[in-house]
Amino acid sequence: MSFDTQVPAVPRLEIRNMVRQFDGRTVVDDVSMTIQAGQVTCLLGPSGCGKSTTLRMIAGVEMQDSGEIYVDGKLICDTVFRVPPERREIGLMFQDFALFPHLSVADNVAFGLKGPKAEKRARVEELLRKVDLIRYIDEFPHQLSGGEQQRVALARALAPRPRIMLMDEPFSGLDNRLRDGIRDETLALLKEEDTAVLLVTHEPEEAMRMADEIALMRDGKIVQRGAPYNVYTRPRDKAAVAFFSDINILEARVEGALADTPFGQFLAPGVPDGTDVEIVFRPQHVKLDFDRGGKGPLPTPAAGVAARGVVERARFLGNESLVEFRMDFDGSVLRATVPNVFVPEAGRVMWLTVRRDRCFVFPA
Numbered sequence: 001m002s003f004d005t006q007v008p009a010v011p012r013l014e015i016r017n018m019v020r021q022f023d024g025r026t027v028v029d030d031v032s033m034t035i036q037a038g039q040v041t042c043l044l045g046p047s048g049c050g051k052s053t054t055l056r057m058i059a060g061v062e063m064q065d066s067g068e069i070y071v072d073g074k075l076i077c078d079t080v081f082r083v084p085p086e087r088r089e090i091g092l093m094f095q096d097f098a099l100f101p102h103l104s105v106a107d108n109v110a111f112g113l114k115g116p117k118a119e120k121r122a123r124v125e126e127l128l129r130k131v132d133l134i135r136y137i138d139e140f141p142h143q144l145s146g147g148e149q150q151r152v153a154l155a156r157a158l159a160p161r162p163r164i165m166l167m168d169e170p171f172s173g174l175d176n177r178l179r180d181g182i183r184d185e186t187l188a189l190l191k192e193e194d195t196a197v198l199l200v201t202h203e204p205e206e207a208m209r210m211a212d213e214i215a216l217m218r219d220g221k222i223v224q225r226g227a228p229y230n231v232y233t234r235p236r237d238k239a240a241v242a243f244f245s246d247i248n249i250l251e252a253r254v255e256g257a258l259a260d261t262p263f264g265q266f267l268a269p270g271v272p273d274g275t276d277v278e279i280v281f282r283p284q285h286v287k288l289d290f291d292r293g294g295k296g297p298l299p300t301p302a303a304g305v306a307a308r309g310v311v312e313r314a315r316f317l318g319n320e321s322l323v324e325f326r327m328d329f330d331g332s333v334l335r336a337t338v339p340n341v342f343v344p345e346a347g348r349v350m351w352l353t354v355r356r357d358r359c360f361v362f363p364a
């Protein structure tokens with residue numbers, strides 16, 4: 001008789017209860033997370049929230065005040081015991097990734113490698129082939145473009161087969177069009193090498209594009225973790241919605257588990273009577289209708305009630321158009337985005353409805 005037992009894999013990286021203070025201010029506040037081999041976690045948050053400090057503690061260039069770091073289940077650092085940075089088998093890639101200017105591409109990539117010369121050469125060639133730069137093996141960094149240098153830096157970081165790769169805004173020095181391609185190539189290579197990746201970014205698009213898991217960080221704490229889709233569609237508070245897009249907010253008070261608004265009633269299950277709530281929705285979830293003889297579309301249970309607004313400003317942004325409305329009901333401004341070109345003139349009357357299944361109700 002045999003049993004199929006699924007033992008959860010030991011995480012490649014685990015940090016537990018990491019804390020760091022500077023001048024009495026807690027900059028990293030009880031941060032814990034795990035990353036499996038071959039997985040990419042993006043630490044996403046506004047400037048100054050403690051992302052880089054978290055990364056630096058894992059790299060070992062900054063000491064935590066408390067907390068532990070484990071690699072493949074083995075303790076590598078707590079407040080007493082500490083494996084030095086160079087023995088952590090962790091690769092680093094930063095925005096200012098500076099290659100050594102006086103070393104050839106091959107020597108740059110071989111820099112962290114030990115062992116027989118022929119083996120080192122084979123690894124260098126393997127990686128340069130993977131990043132499609134083998135033809136530059138004997139060139140020097142200044143002979144390469146910024147994007148090419150970035151790929152050499154990636155090859156250099158991966159050469160010693162790090163178990164973990166820490167990346168701090170590694171693509172922010174590249175221009176937009178170059179960036180997407182390099183991001184995708186980098187991701188493919190990291191997966192191939194089965195490295196666990198922790199990538200720090202303040203750009204939601206970058207996190208959505210790269211991450212298997214997003215850890216949303218704010219004021220030193222991880223406030224939400226999950227697959228990009230889940231973090232985007234089930235944000236835990238208003239700030240989490242706002243981090244990924246522009247938002248609209250309606251204010252309302254709850255009576256009988258319902259919040260009454262000019263767009264109709266919204267369900268607020270479990271919210272006590274008399275609680276002030278904010279109904280938060282993204283501009284892409286506003287539907288627009290033309291005015292027909294002073295009237296908008298009829299209310300339906302799915303779409304709710306239409307509210308009248310006057311176009312204040314409209315702009316074409318490339319993939320979509322952004323239209324701002326001054327709303328009749330309280331003079332507030334609501335934003336709607338529409339695919340492609342839609343640039344109605346200021347003063348035009350339209351009727352707005354919101355996709356109720358895409359609205360979030362949070363206590364004010």
Ligand SMILES: Nc1ncnc2c1ncn2[C@@H]1O[C@H](COP(=O)(O)OP(=O)(O)OP(=O)(O)O)[C@@H](O)[C@H]1O
Pocket residue numbers: 022023027045046047048049050051052053054202
């Ligand atoms: N060595 C230090 N001494 C004092 N304060 C520091 C030190 N390092 C970081 N800080 C402060 O800790 C806070 C968090 O910094 P950190 O670099 O971790 O943020 P971040 O989220 O990575 O921001 P950014 O995206 O701007 O790099 C900041 O307010 C910063 O000024």
